[in-house]
Amino acid sequence: MTRQTIRVGIIGTGRISDLHAIEYIQNPFSQITALCDQDLNLAKARAEKWGCLDAAVTNDCEDILARDDVDLVELLLPHNLHLPIALKAIKAEKIVSLQKPMCINLEEADQLVAAAEASPKPFKVFENFIFHPPVMKAKALIDEGAIGEPLSIRIKSNSGKGKTAWEIPKSADAWRQDKETSGGGPLVFDDGHHKFALAWYFMGNPEEVHSFIHHTQRQDGGFLDAPSLISFRFRNGKIGNLEVVYSPELEISGYYYAQDDRVEITGTHGIIWINGGHGRIGETPPLVLYSKSNITEYRDVAMGWEQSFIQSTRHFLNVLKDGGEPMLTARQGRQVLKFALAAEESAHKGQSIRLQEELS
Template sequence: MIRVGIIGCGRISDLHAQAYLEHPEAVITAVCDPVAENRDTRGAAWGVAGQARHADYRDLLARDDVDMVEILVPHHLHAQVALDAMDAGKHVSLQKPMSTSLADADAMIARAAGRDVVFKVFENFVFYPPVQRAKELVEAGEIGEIRGIRLKSNPGWSPTAWEVPAAASAWRIDPEQCGGGPLVFDDGHHKFAIAWHFLGLADRVHAFIGTSYDGLIDAPSLVSWTHPDGAVGSLEVVHSPELKLDTVHYAQDDRVEITGTKGVIWVTRGHGRMLNVAPVVLHRDGVTTGYDDMPTGWETSFIRSGRHFVDALLNGTPPALTGEQGREVLAFALAAQESARTGRAATPVRAPAER
């Protein structure tokens, strides 16, 4: 039985917790949040005893009934909390992006190795069933060799979207705490992770990162990149404030187009559902085939990601993403930020051992 401590009980923790609540060999034994309402509401919902609900994460780390921690705090706090957890001998699942700098990322990777604990960077989109199906189709050779990937992120509005507390929104639009903007750096991690998942780390990134009229949202934006094998990719982020979306999570939707030498695959949804078509569509040999035999709720990606980590701990297998893999995605995202600042193409900085 893997005993889980959750550090940070904000909005997104509801999705993370589902993985452990539904796993037969995991149990949430402790929670932490500086806001009493957060830790008590979630703690009660998850069956955590009152004495195991903490305001200070260090009190949670001192418990001997916690094997691993799920860290869900603002980005600028990731490194310190994760390092302290590793020093306490806890396995770590750290919400993406793993940090706001590569120096912090390298420090966490080294500390995990030195303390002999398992370190995972939590990324759910590579566990999203339509993305997993697209990956299976690619690996089966359905579209030949990938030559390009195009991702579209489109926030709008929705009467059914979940409510995000003001405090959670505030730190996400503060570059000092978030590490970048809420769409290209924060949510953009999902898109860079998808591109990395299919094609590996880019070798050249060019970005234009715009801003909304009020300066709060980093859109419209366009990021393009190349890969060592010559494949290309792009991420387009456009905020459409009057676009009504079908979702029960963030008021946003996502699309992915993967083009190969003999076919094309589309993933037609992500956070929500904009298009009334199959979640995965394949075109090859003049024939278009839709695949809809899979769950498409965004929450499923969180459940599969969390379950995968529990299974990795139980079986002694590597998690996804490992710290090293999470660092590659972070390098990808930071290269886009650098390019936007300088107006020149940037090269993602590889780990010291790879240079």
């Protein structure tokens, strides 16, 4: 290990941690030196599965924060723990990568932005969808002018069932069912963060958000906040929407969540379709461009969902090595959180939420 190596402690070794570990293990610039979960056996099992046999394993995050051989902490915890544990990590002068959403309301977000910006160490809100290779390619094409000026974004998220999908521990669902621990609904707020991040990434901050959020009872007694429709208006009359549908018998392929996500961005002279996010419906190409009367299919773009985690983590490690701003910064994380909270608030109040006054 060179002195340049970033030594990583993972706090929360639940469902999503497997995808965070991949790049930290394979990147020569990082090494996982400690794992923590309140369920000690789970942390031990992850250490074994990932081949991190020399890593320290604990059930108390304070142990990790006190360790000299941990430079960076990856926080993969229920949302109500994001603020308190991130603040402790910042106080302990660790580099922090905090899974989305950064916390559960804007008062918490303000505390976190202030602490992160006062910290001598970098802080990142981990959002992976903007690092999914088809999304990165779409952004590059749009920045090159492939569709002209983007005018509208449509995002469709289908949840269903999958023969090869991940098994989700009941405990990972339980805290998502409770607004106190999750901050909002499982599909529109929790998963919706990714979709609002995409809309923000391609179109900027919204000026107005309006939602219909319905609830569907699952067979196991839990609920999903679908079918739902969230529409947004951006500066200069640009528009977008997110449609969320849960179809209990819809077969979706993929190794992770049984969910398919598609994005359509229309510009002044072209359209881009991004097909596939968590999982896939059919064998559609990852990216399709319609421009100048021609359809171009980009079939060689990697579309495995794990790639979005790999690229997001690699981006942060590159920032730590070469300098620059992490994506998302604390302030950007707050903007996306605000977008997601506006969708919840609109449905709750039955009226649209104007965000314009805070854009300057």
